[in-house]
Amino acid sequence: MLSVKHLIDTPSLTADDITQILDTARSFAEVNNRSIKKVPALRGRTIVNLFLEPSTRTRSSFELAEKRLSADTLNMGGSTSSVVKGESLADTIQTIDAMNVDMFVVRARLAGTPQLVTHYTDAVVINAGDGKHQHPTQAMLDLYTIREHFGHLDGLKVAIVGDLSHSRVAGSLAPALKTMGADVTLVGPPTFLVDDPIYYGCEQTSHFDDLIEDMDVIYTLRVQLERMEGAVIPSKREYNRLFGLDEARMARMKDNAIVCHPGPMNRGMEINAAVADSERSRILDQVSAGVATRMAEMYLLLGGENNVISD
Numbered sequence: 001m002l003s004v005k006h007l008i009d010t011p012s013l014t015a016d017d018i019t020q021i022l023d024t025a026r027s028f029a030e031v032n033n034r035s036i037k038k039v040p041a042l043r044g045r046t047i048v049n050l051f052l053e054p055s056t057r058t059r060s061s062f063e064l065a066e067k068r069l070s071a072d073t074l075n076m077g078g079s080t081s082s083v084v085k086g087e088s089l090a091d092t093i094q095t096i097d098a099m100n101v102d103m104f105v106v107r108a109r110l111a112g113t114p115q116l117v118t119h120y121t122d123a124v125v126i127n128a129g130d131g132k133h134q135h136p137t138q139a140m141l142d143l144y145t146i147r148e149h150f151g152h153l154d155g156l157k158v159a160i161v162g163d164l165s166h167s168r169v170a171g172s173l174a175p176a177l178k179t180m181g182a183d184v185t186l187v188g189p190p191t192f193l194v195d196d197p198i199y200y201g202c203e204q205t206s207h208f209d210d211l212i213e214d215m216d217v218i219y220t221l222r223v224q225l226e227r228m229e230g231a232v233i234p235s236k237r238e239y240n241r242l243f244g245l246d247e248a249r250m251a252r253m254k255d256n257a258i259v260c261h262p263g264p265m266n267r268g269m270e271i272n273a274a275v276a277d278s279e280r281s282r283i284l285d286q287v288s289a290g291v292a293t294r295m296a297e298m299y300l301l302l303g304g305e306n307n308v309i310s311d
Ligand code: CP
Pocket: 054, 055, 056, 057, 058, 059, 129, 138, 262, 263, 264
């Protein structure tokens, strides 16, 4: 069992919580490789996917994870619910809660929405990404992918590169890596660097080219053009020249080093196509890990000890 009731952010997770999620995800990865990809672990449980912001990877992997755990699911989006008629989030949650559901998975444009949902339901809440705040399930699939490659997380050197100031991915991944004993360096133009205690213990630099040879993992972040106000980078081409992961930079990486990206990618901006599609890239492994790690999180949060993994 995890030490938290809800999965809202990664700083609340202990090293033991993270290890349990990653170890349990390994069992579910094996289920996902079977011809019949289904176990009865959450049979009879009801999970609501409340996605108030667009998503491809997170939404589809939660839905698949729920189906593979045999849970009953209800999918709601902002544009298809009574939110468009002016119903408040509180009334929406209390209405759905009255139907005796077990879990809400919440993606929202506004930071703090999943935490707010916990006030209006006794059900378990998972944050599937809230504004610029947190994306804890992304961090778990990232850690899983990295651990599968290296066999461990402690002592690894990880550079998180790019649009740190708008990134819930960085804000979740960096503390989780620190909890697991990795060294984290944040890299970006001065306008993207961060002054937030969540990054305590991380190095920060704008000199990407100085550290490439030293890193085990280069994790590039999407430049979040939709969340920007004002001109914070000179141009896409200039950004790519200084901070883009291109073939020349990739060629300087250690033999066993890997490249990650949470998706969706701006190819030609933070990462070039030749790198994204290279053998070093773990981007599609991250997507695969998203199903297994989300199965593990839901299984553990809904009292997995009393359930079954094997069919
Ligand atoms: N990485 C991620 O959260 O992608 P989606 O927005 O497609 O879910």
